Amino acid sequence: MGLTVYNTLTRNRDAFVPLDPTHVRMYVCGPTVYDRAHIGNARPVVVFDTLYRLLKRAFPKVTYARNITDVDDKINARAKESGRSIREITEETAAWYHDDMAALNALPPDVEPRATEHIAEMIAMIAVLIDKGHAYEAEGHVLFSVGSMPDYGALSRRSQDEMIAGARVEVAPYKKDPGDFVLWKPSSDDLPGWDSPWGRGRPGWHIECSAMSGKYLGTSFDIHGGGQDLVFPHHENEIAQSTCAHGPGTFARYWMHNGYLMVDGEKMSKSLGNFFTVHDLLAKAPGEAIRLTLLSTHYHQPLNWTDDGLAQAKQALDRWYTALERVADVAPGDGAAELAPVLAALEDDLNTPAAIAAMHDLATRLNKADSADDQARLKAALVDAGALLGVLQSTPEAWRRGGESGGPSDAEIDAMVAARTAARAARDFAEADRLRQALADAGVTLEDSAAGTRWRRG
RNA sequence: GGCCGGAUGGCAGAGUGGUGAUGCAGAGGACUGCAAAUCCUCGUACGUCGGUUCAAUUCCGGCUCCGGCCUCCA
Numbered sequence: 001m002g003l004t005v006y007n008t009l010t011r012n013r014d015a016f017v018p019l020d021p022t023h024v025r026m027y028v029c030g031p032t033v034y035d036r037a038h039i040g041n042a043r044p045v046v047v048f049d050t051l052y053r054l055l056k057r058a059f060p061k062v063t064y065a066r067n068i069t070d071v072d073d074k075i076n077a078r079a080k081e082s083g084r085s086i087r088e089i090t091e092e093t094a095a096w097y098h099d100d101m102a103a104l105n106a107l108p109p110d111v112e113p114r115a116t117e118h119i120a121e122m123i124a125m126i127a128v129l130i131d132k133g134h135a136y137e138a139e140g141h142v143l144f145s146v147g148s149m150p151d152y153g154a155l156s157r158r159s160q161d162e163m164i165a166g167a168r169v170e171v172a173p174y175k176k177d178p179g180d181f182v183l184w185k186p187s188s189d190d191l192p193g194w195d196s197p198w199g200r201g202r203p204g205w206h207i208e209c210s211a212m213s214g215k216y217l218g219t220s221f222d223i224h225g226g227g228q229d230l231v232f233p234h235h236e237n238e239i240a241q242s243t244c245a246h247g248p249g250t251f252a253r254y255w256m257h258n259g260y261l262m263v264d265g266e267k268m269s270k271s272l273g274n275f276f277t278v279h280d281l282l283a284k285a286p287g288e289a290i291r292l293t294l295l296s297t298h299y300h301q302p303l304n305w306t307d308d309g310l311a312q313a314k315q316a317l318d319r320w321y322t323a324l325e326r327v328a329d330v331a332p333g334d335g336a337a338e339l340a341p342v343l344a345a346l347e348d349d350l351n352t353p354a355a356i357a358a359m360h361d362l363a364t365r366l367n368k369a370d371s372a373d374d375q376a377r378l379k380a381a382l383v384d385a386g387a388l389l390g391v392l393q394s395t396p397e398a399w400r401r402g403g404e405s406g407g408p409s410d411a412e413i414d415a416m417v418a419a420r421t422a423a424r425a426a427r428d429f430a431e432a433d434r435l436r437q438a439l440a441d442a443g444v445t446l447e448d449s450a451a452g453t454r455w456r457r458g
Numbered sequence: 459g460g461c462c463g464g465a466u467g468g469c470a471g472a473g474u475g476g477u478g479a480u481g482c483a484g485a486g487g488a489c490u491g492c493a494a495a496u497c498c499u500c501g502u503a504c505g506u507c508g509g510u511u512c513a514a515u516u517c518c519g520g521c522u523c524c525g526g527c528c529u530c531c532a
Contacts, residue, residue: 029532037532044532074530158461158528205530227532228463234531259463260526267526296481297471302464302525309470312482319481322495345472353472357480367496429491436493447494454495 003058003347005223006300008231008255009155013349016254018222023061025221026052027213027252029230030112032069033093034078037100038275039290039305040227040261040268046291046390047258047299047350048225049106053388054346065216066109067209068094070116071202076191086192100278103287104294105390113212115203119194121211122203125245126183126196134244138174140186142198146179149240155255156232181237183207206237213252214242224252228259259297262304281310286402288391289314295352295389314458316356317391317399320382323363325396325454327375335380338362342385352389359385402457407442417446417453 003016018024028048031041048064055062070090079086098108115122126142129135134148146152182204187193193200213221219242226235235255242251260267268275281290292313297303341361345354359382366378386392401410408416420435436446439455447454 031532032530041532047532072530156461156527229527229531231462232527233529258532261532262525267531300463301471304470306470308482312470316481319495326496351472353470353480357472360480364497424491427491433492440493445494448490448492449495456494 002344003054004349005254005256006349008257009253011157014254016222018059019220019253021059023063024055024059024223025063025217026055026065026223026225027209027217027221028064028066028109028224029209029226029234030066030068031093031097032072032074033090033097034072034075035093036277036279037097038268038277039281039294040275042101042104042278042290043261043294043299043303044225044227044258045101045106046104046294048256049104049390050295050346050352050388051223051225051256051350052107052109053390054350057388063111063217064109065111065113065213067212068097068112068114069205069208070094070114071192071208072205096279100282103282104278104291105287105393106291107390111216113216115208115212116192118208118212118215119203121215122207123184123194123196125207125211125214125241128245129183129241132244134240135183136176137198138176140199140201141174141182142184143175143180144183144237144240144244145176146181146240147177149244151243152179152240153236155236155239158232181206181233183241206234207241209234210238210241210245213238214246219246219250221252223254223256225256225258228257231255231257256299258299259302262302268305285310285314286317286399288317288393292317292356292389292391296356298353299350316360318456318458320359320363320386320392321394321396321399323366324379324382324392325400327366327369327379328396330372330375330379332380332383333373333376335377335382335384338377338381339384342381342388346388355385355389359389400454400456407457408439408444413439413442413444413455417455420446421453 004013005016006012007014026048028044031037048066052062052064068090070086075086075089078089082089102108126135129144130137130142133145135142135144137143184196184198184201184203184207186199186201191202193202213224224235224238239251243249262268263274263276266274278290289310290313293305293310294303296309296313341358342355345351345358348354362378362382362385366375366382369375369378383392404410416435416439420432423429423431423435439446443457445456447456
């Protein structure tokens with residue numbers, strides 16, 4: 001396959017050549033489990049899930065690892081303020097996360113390692129870094145020494161001088177260099193801690209990803225993904241830890257970063273408080289519509305989340321499902337040739353907007369097709385394209401009916417439609433139109449055809 | 459202050475050195491008891507000032523504006 005990806009490391013669109021063509025390995029930074037996932041958290045999940053689907057199609061084996069960070073000071077703070085146990089909070093939040101991401105049709109990763117289950121690996125890695133002279137112990141902390149690594153800053157393209165000049169935070173006195181970062185820090189008795197050669201403590205943020213990616217994907221693997229905001233310091237520090245521990249030239253070869261999600265032109269983030277959760281959105285829109293909204297902008301661009309954008313994604317899905325329902329009785333044929341433009345768009349650095357445009361073209365031609373052969377090919381292509389983007393996973397009928405939330409039930413609607421059909425048969429159009437209007441007022445649209453009347457919610 | 463991105467038609471959003479993105483919205487038409495869905499046809503684009511070129515929205519430079527990173531964040 002001719003996949004090219006924009007590689008943050010080279011600032012270029014590079015041809016994707018896996019280290020092992022029989023086994024592609026990808027790591028994506030997962031959530032810190034202390035609160036509901038917001039829509040900005042969902043963007044990388046959906047983007048890299050789409051990449052995962054594309055890779056699975058092209059390569060015999062793909063291992064996708066996404067961590068769960070379940071040891072973190074934000075979690076500790078949440079536990080303290082709520083009076084609940086850390087374990088309770090992390091388990092509950094991880095379960096929410098799984099539910100929400102599944103509702104967005106995100107496939108589960110092959111491996112989902114938890115930080116607290118890999119403390120031993122982290123301690124071992126830290127010990128190696130100390131042995132090799134890349135880390136030092138100070139006041140119960142273990143710090144990575146950025147001065148020990150000449151290439152530090154290569155991913156984010158910043159020199160150490162710049163970082164010192166731009167530093168806006170107070171530098172802890174025990175740091176040899178202001179850029180040094182924590183690998184291990186001491187825990188007081190009321191905080192989670194593990195015994196280590198440096199006393200009871202807990203890991204710094206960055207070390208878990210280095211330790212767990214190394215364990216599950218090997219010291220070198222293909223793709224490392226995450227949000228753009230992780231480029232510095234998180235990914236820079238992961239590179240520092242992993243390459244200093246495992247040797248030059250190791251670690252991830254392609255670094256892919258999705259752009260921010262904006263709301264009203266501002267970056268959405270937990271710290272700004274202008275976020276809304278996937279869970280809340282799912283109450284007002286189907287998961288597929290949320291997913292398609294996230295894929296409607298190229299992953300590298302900022303995405304401004306709006307209700308209108310969500311509505312447009314819903315309409316696109318309506319259009320595709322409608323096209324598929326028309327050929328519900330047609331068995332899918334060989335759609336490979338018709339799928340090619342969709343595939344080409346996705347292989348071009350995951351150009352999902354272009355892929356969506358190609359799907360619209362498939363739908364238009366499917367709507368026009370009158371030969372069974374054309375219908376079979378185009379239907380297969382549209383269904384396959386949907387599987388690549390992780391949409392069209394419902395049936396057209398189920399999609400059309402939506403969920404029963406308030407308003408008349410399916411049975412009530414069916415009864416009104418039957419009454420209207422009877423009125424029409426009797427040419428009582430006033431009564432027929434009254435029923436149509438009553439349903440319209442309840443958000444139900446009717447579509448008459450030779451085959452009968454269909455209805456849709458929304 | 460340092461470093462990154464971006465600026466496309468009413469809206470969203472791809473892309474390209476020279477002809478069509480696409481979707482939504484809008485206008486007209488076909489179809490329909492009326493609709494809806496579908497199909498056909500049609501507007502309105504590439505921030506600004508220069509440069510390179512036969513030709514620039516696309517390449518180069520200045521400017522303006524917007525956003526982000528440099529601190530926990532996807």
